[in-house]
Amino acid sequence: MxxxxxxxxxxxxxxxxxxxxxxxxxxxxxYPHCLRATAASYHAYKGVAPVPLQALMGWSDLATAQKYSRISGTATADALRRFHHG
Known part of the structure; x- marks a missing residue:
């Protein structure tokens, strides 16, 4: 095809x-935007840094990529806290 x-x-x-x-x-x-956000979150959780994430997703503003990186970092920290402390 x-x-x-x-x-x-x-x-x-x-x-x-x-x-x-x-x-x-x-x-x-x-919907398409949902899939795009999922892809961005997935790559941020896997450790893709903000600048490469920005390039991958085609965002003009680095702040967008930094938002996904912060969210993934916070979620990772929360998961580790739950795992190690109860």
């Missing part, structure tokens, strides 16, 4: 994401 020949309108993309989410039996509402 040639992906560069597929329509890329917003409604087409949303419809394709919904079809994939249904086929994968994912609960809740799944």
């Amino acid at each position: 040639r992906y560069d020949t597929l329509s890329r309108s917003r409604s087409t993309l949303n419809r394709r994401v919904q079809a994939a989410a249904s086929a994968a039996d994912l609960p809740g509402r799944v």
Whole structure:
């Protein structure tokens, strides 16, 4: 299949994401921005630094990448605290 020949309108993309989410039996509402945020969170949790994360996601503002890095750092610290202290 040639992906560069597929329509890329917003409604087409949303419809394709919904079809994939249904086929994968994912609960809740799944939409392109949700998947993008999930990808950003995943990479931040895996330790991708803010500048490479910014480049990967195509953000013009470094603060956006730093937000994901701070959130992942806080979540990691919280998980470690729960694990080690009860």
